[in-house]
Amino acid sequence: xxxxxxxxxxxxxxxxxxxxxxxxxxxxxxxxxxxxxxxxxxxxxxxxxxxxxxxxxxxxxxxxxxxxxxxxxxxxxxxxxxxxxxxxxxxxxxxxxxxxxxxxxxxxxxxxxxxxxxxxxxxxxxxxxxxxxxxxxxxxxxxxxxxxxxxxxxxxxxxxxxxxxxxxxxxxxxxxxxxxxxxxxxxxxxxxxxxxxxxxxxxxxxxxxxxxxxxxxxxxxxxxxxxxxxxxxxxxxxxxxxxxxxxxxxxxxxxxxxxxxxxxxxxxxxxxxxxxxxxxxxxxxxxxxxxxxxxxxxxxxxxxxxxxxxxxxxxxxxxxxxxxxxxxxxxxxxxxxxxxxxxxxxxxxxxxxxxxxxxxxxxxxxxxxxxxxxxxxxxxxxxxxxxxxxxxxxxxxxxxxxxxxxxxxxxxxxxxxxxxxxxxxxxxxxxxxxxxxxxxxxxxxxxxxxxxxxxxxxxxxxxxxxxxxxxxxxxxxxxxxxxxxxxxxxxxxxxxxxxxxxxxxxxxxxxxxxxxxxxxxxxxxxxxxxxxxxxxxxxxxxxxxxxxxxxxxxxxxxxxxxxxxxxxxxxxxxxxxxxxxxxxxxxxxx
Amino acid sequence: xxxxxxxxxxxxxxxxxxxxxxxxxxxxxxxxxxxxxxxxxxxxxxxxxxxxxxxxxxxxxxxxxxxxxxxxxxxxxxxxxxxxxxxxxxxxxxxxxxxxxxxxxxxxxxxxxxxxxxxxxxxxxxxxxxxxxxxxxxxxxxxxxxxxxxxxxxxxxxxxxxxxxxxxxxxxxxxxxxxxxxxxxxxxxxxxxxxxxx
Numbered sequence: 001x002x003x004x005x006x007x008x009x010x011x012x013x014x015x016x017x018x019x020x021x022x023x024x025x026x027x028x029x030x031x032x033x034x035x036x037x038x039x040x041x042x043x044x045x046x047x048x049x050x051x052x053x054x055x056x057x058x059x060x061x062x063x064x065x066x067x068x069x070x071x072x073x074x075x076x077x078x079x080x081x082x083x084x085x086x087x088x089x090x091x092x093x094x095x096x097x098x099x100x101x102x103x104x105x106x107x108x109x110x111x112x113x114x115x116x117x118x119x120x121x122x123x124x125x126x127x128x129x130x131x132x133x134x135x136x137x138x139x140x141x142x143x144x145x146x147x148x149x150x151x152x153x154x155x156x157x158x159x160x161x162x163x164x165x166x167x168x169x170x171x172x173x174x175x176x177x178x179x180x181x182x183x184x185x186x187x188x189x190x191x192x193x194x195x196x197x198x199x200x201x202x203x204x205x206x207x208x209x210x211x212x213x214x215x216x217x218x219x220x221x222x223x224x225x226x227x228x229x230x231x232x233x234x235x236x237x238x239x240x241x242x243x244x245x246x247x248x249x250x251x252x253x254x255x256x257x258x259x260x261x262x263x264x265x266x267x268x269x270x271x272x273x274x275x276x277x278x279x280x281x282x283x284x285x286x287x288x289x290x291x292x293x294x295x296x297x298x299x300x301x302x303x304x305x306x307x308x309x310x311x312x313x314x315x316x317x318x319x320x321x322x323x324x325x326x327x328x329x330x331x332x333x334x335x336x337x338x339x340x341x342x343x344x345x346x347x348x349x350x351x352x353x354x355x356x357x358x359x360x361x362x363x364x365x366x367x368x369x370x371x372x373x374x375x376x377x378x379x380x381x382x383x384x385x386x387x388x389x390x391x392x393x394x395x396x397x398x399x400x401x402x403x404x405x406x407x408x409x410x411x412x413x414x415x416x417x418x419x420x421x422x423x424x425x426x427x428x429x430x431x432x433x434x435x436x437x438x439x440x441x442x443x444x445x446x447x448x449x450x451x452x453x454x455x456x457x458x459x460x461x462x463x464x465x466x467x468x469x470x471x472x473x474x475x476x477x478x479x480x481x482x483x484x485x486x487x488x489x490x491x492x493x494x495x496x497x498x499x500x501x502x503x504x505x506x507x508x509x510x511x512x513x514x515x516x517x518x519x520x521x522x523x524x525x526x527x528x529x530x531x532x533x534x535x536x537x538x539x540x541x542x543x544x545x546x547x548x549x550x551x552x553x554x555x556x557x558x559x560x561x562x563x564x565x566x567x568x569x570x571x572x573x574x575x576x577x578x579x580x581x582x583x584x585x586x587x588x589x590x
Numbered sequence: 591x592x593x594x595x596x597x598x599x600x601x602x603x604x605x606x607x608x609x610x611x612x613x614x615x616x617x618x619x620x621x622x623x624x625x626x627x628x629x630x631x632x633x634x635x636x637x638x639x640x641x642x643x644x645x646x647x648x649x650x651x652x653x654x655x656x657x658x659x660x661x662x663x664x665x666x667x668x669x670x671x672x673x674x675x676x677x678x679x680x681x682x683x684x685x686x687x688x689x690x691x692x693x694x695x696x697x698x699x700x701x702x703x704x705x706x707x708x709x710x711x712x713x714x715x716x717x718x719x720x721x722x723x724x725x726x727x728x729x730x731x732x733x734x735x736x737x738x739x740x741x742x743x744x745x746x747x748x749x750x751x752x753x754x755x756x757x758x759x760x761x762x763x764x765x766x767x768x769x770x771x772x773x774x775x776x777x778x779x780x781x782x783x784x785x786x787x788x
Contacts, residue, residue: 124643125650129694132638149694183635184694309688312681 002174007136008033008167011073011100014143016043017176020071022062022437023047024055028075029115030102033167047437047466050458052079054430056086056157057456060095061431064417065392066438067220069151072099077115080161081122085424087157088126092421093243094218096155098146099127105165106134119161128156134163136171144179153186154307155218186306190323190331198278198302198319199335205276206347208236211259211288214243214420215281215305217413219325223247224413226329227280233336234343237355239267241282242405243420250409256355257364260288261558262402265363265569266355268556271296272564273354279303281325284314285421294563304328363556364406365571373523375400375475375548379407379447382473385530390442392435394418396428396452399481399554404447426455429472433459436468443471443534450476451500453543460513463541470541471533474506477550485553510543519545560589623679627656628703629710629780630687631788632672635695636662643693644672653686654678657712657755659777669697673780675710700788702780710780714758719746720769728768735761746771 005013011034015023024047027035038046049055052074059070070090074083080101090097104113120132129149131142139162146158202208210231216223224247231238231254238248239259248255257264259271268290271277277299282288284303289295295315303310303317304325311320321328335341366376379400393408394417395401401418410416417435419427432446446453453474463470475481483498507517516536520529529544536542555570634640641660648655657675662668676686683701690699702708716737718728721744732739732749735757741748751761755778762773782788 120639121642124639125646183697307692309685309692311688312684316681 002172004170005173006033006037006168006170007139007162008037010136010139010171010173011143011162011167012037012041012044013173014140014176015071016041018069018144018147020044020069023071023073024049024058024062024434025073026050026052026055026075026079028079028102030076030104030164031073031079031100031167033164034073034100034102034162046073047433048462049430049433050461051456052082053085053426054433054456054459054462056083056090056097056099057424057427057430058434058437058459058462059097059099060086060090060093060427061394061417061434062438063095063097063434064217064431065414065435067414068438069096069098069147070434072097074099075102075115076104076119077117079115080119080159081117084122084126085422087123087159089419089422089424089427090157091126091128093419094155094214095157096150097157098150099157099159101159101161102167103132103161103163106163107165109163119159123159126157127159130159130161132161132163133166136166136169139166139171140173141179144174144176145181147176148179148181149184152184154215187322188306188324188327190304190321190328192331192335194319194321195328195331195335196339198321198332199339199341201276201300201302201319202234202236202278202336203339203341203343205236206344207270207273207275207351208234208278208343208348209270209274209276210236210238210248210278210280211240211271211282212238212244212247212280213241213282215325216244216247217281219281219306221413223281223324223326223329226326226333228252230329230333230336233333235348235352236278236343237270237352239263239270241285241288241420242418244282245405245416246410246413249411251411258405260285261290262406262554262556263558264406265361265556265567266358268558268564268567269358270355274299277301279305279317280329281305283307283310286314289314290558291561291563294565296564361569362571363569366552366555367571368523369549370523373520373526373546373548375403375477375552376407377523378473378475378520378526378546378548379403381526382445382447382530383408385527385534386443386445389534390439391415392417392432392439392442392444393447394428394431394435394444395447396449396455397423397425398449398452398483399477399485399552400447400449400452400475402482402554403475408447425449425452429453429456429470430459430462432470432472433462433466433468436463436470437466440468444469445471445473448472448474449481450474450478450503450506451480454500454504457509460510460515460541460543464514467539468541469536469538471536472541472543473533474543474545475548476503476506476545477548477552478503479550481552482554484551488553489559506543506545510541513541515541515543517543517545519547521547623681625677625679626683627675627677628683628701629708629778630672630674630676630690631698631700631702631780632674632690633663633697633788634670634672634693635697636668636670637695640670640695643695644674644690647689647693648676648686651685651689653682657777659779673778675778675780698788700782702782702788706783708780708782710754710778711752712755712758712778713750713752713776714762715740715774716749716751716762716765717746717771717773718749718765718769719771721745724768728765731761731764731768737761
């Protein structure tokens with residue numbers, strides 16, 4: 001299939017041929033020809049954001065909740081630079097995003113022209129790959145390659161920078177079927193010998209754990225099904241990183257909760273004491289491992305990852321298996337059955353007895369109050385009142401994010417969108433807009449903090465314009481809560497610049513944009529107000545200002561520089577322990 | 591190019607050493623492994639920006655570059671070959687290989703030092719000026735080193751010398767005493783021994 005058309009037409013045509021239904025963007029001088037083409041067609045719906053950063057986060061939310069590639073269109077110069085945070089976020093969390101940027105005409109490149117910037121130079125380290133297309137004859141191929149690279153292997157963001165003269169020029173369009181990538185062909189199937197070795201280790205395990213991550217979600221729904229099947233076969237305990245929540249159901253009896261810095265007591269101690277660790281699509285991030293020389297010291301480690309550079313990066317593993325999670329788990333389960341492998345039932349029984357003792361610590365316990373809403377309580381109520389609905393949750397970054405991960409149980413993959421690797425405040429709201437575009441009938445809630453929401457609150461206009469019933473549930477404690485918590489732990493409780501004075505009236509703010517504002521101050525009114533939010537009209541966004549206890553801390557917490565078995569529990573820590581939690585060496589760490 | 595890269599790499603090294611902790615959230619293990627020097631061959635699509643991609647990977651991740659050379663080696667296929675000499679612990683060298691392989695337009699990465707003692711050569715142009723005894727001595731030594739004279743006047747020579755880095759270093763250090771004016775080096779090109787390609 002080849003035909004002649006302009007570069008701008010090719011862009012829209014390629015998007016349509018790649019199955020793109022929604023495009024998040026913001027127009028400007030260097031992309032006007034593409035916007036002109038957008039105007040004259042109906043296949044691709046454009047969503048006008050209010051800042052380009054919002055466009056990328058919206059595309060990320062869209063991608064994470066659907067498994068499809070999110071698409072962004074922005075102009076040159078500031079359009080491209082505003083997109084950089086979102087691109088970096090997508091790179092860290094392996095989200096497939098194609099970002100098309102306009103560029104000044106080729107003859108002006110390098111001239112410091114108006115709204116010129118070196119887009120491919122700036123985005124080179126924050127994308128999986130990028131292209132500057134200088135000839136219209138290359139455009140169709142590059143666009144299709146861009147989609148291929150973004151979604152294949154370990155997914156990630158890509159940028160296609162298109163000068164304005166290339167958008168006007170006429171060339172030959174080729175369809176996606178004619179495009180083959182010459183170098184990038186990631187390996188999907190794992191090495192059978194390594195898989196057999198893994199099966200043997202797992203069958204011999206006395207204290208096993210499955211440590212799962214975002215790779216299970218990225219591999220597709222089948223990977224989550226296979227993970228559940230593997231657990232049915234083995235009854236191994238399962239924990240997950242922040243990015244992997246939902247791959248295994250929170251109601252499952254093998255579920256330990258999230259692990260890591262704010263993970264559960266049982267999950268972290270299981271990790272510390274295990275003898276066989278099966279890491280499935282996770283990358284031994286520093287939030288997970290804690291002190292590396294005390295990380296799971298007596299364990300053999302199996303690591304399934306599609307990205308060879310993740311192997312032995314932070315932690316040396318015994319059995320690396322390079323491949324896509326779904327392919328590897330399928331082969332692993334098949335090998336397990338073929339070999340007639342069985343688990344060590346006696347040892348596993350003792351292991352589970354130990355785990356139950358750890359669980360009995362009830363590490364997420366907090367002191368509830370009748371006068372003031374505790375943030376944990378607010379999330380528990382939100383979860384209880386939404387669990388029977390078709391719900392998608394996004395978050396911003398901070399305490400509320402960790403509480404959401406701890407208290408909101410996820411049963412299915414792709415239901416939880418959060419900024420893990422980069423930790424981008426301002427991610428959640430635009431992301432929720434992307435999710436709602438993809439799932440117009442579903443309940444989409446951005447669990448937010450009062451500081452984070454202000455980073456992209458301008459997207460209220462977008463939500464109102466597209467009549468999106470996104471709910472923004474702000475745990476408003478008037479602080480950048482996690483910053484304040486760290487200042488308390490690390491810096492003698494000197495609350496430097498983390499008090500958010502002069503906060504807006506969020507109810508009026510919502511109304512000013514044309515949305516609905518709700519405020520809850522007292523625990524007694526919380527349920528009714530949440531129900532009011534859930535039953536709000538289906539064509540307007542809601543901002544819910546949940547006024548919570550100002551100084552609550554997020555526990556459990558593994559202080560910087562400490563090991564999994566040195567975690568602080570909320571119910572047990574005294575002021576003094578908080579003061580002494582982090583040693584001088586730990587203070588230099590992030 | 592090489593020097594600039596070297597500078598950046600050295601600066602990164604200094605930072606890493608001055609603060610005992612790496613810039614990560616937690617202590618990295620005190621790795622007992624000793625850094626070693628390895629030579630990598632990297633075949634890439636000769637596209638605009640490919641050098642920046644590779645150089646950026648090294649600076650961004652704090653790896654060393656001791657020498658980096660590149661040129662197009664297969665014109666019809668637009669393939670270029672990098673020779674990169676780098677120093678790191680075995681774990682870091684493994685990471686360098688994986689990270690290079692991860693770049694979308696990289697075809698192949700071979701650690702030549704792992705596959706066998708590679709042949710490594712560099713070319714140097716050395717300008718020496720002077721008269722009388724020193725001039726004669728410079729020419730005599732150049733002959734011993736099998737350097738070619740590629741430019742000369744009554745006051746100067748430009749020598750061309752190819753060889754291993756140690757030989758080049760030695761030649762330059764001798765010429766320092768004999769009126770060395772300036773030096774231009776290519777950096778190392780390397781290839782594996784034996785009949786097989788990479």
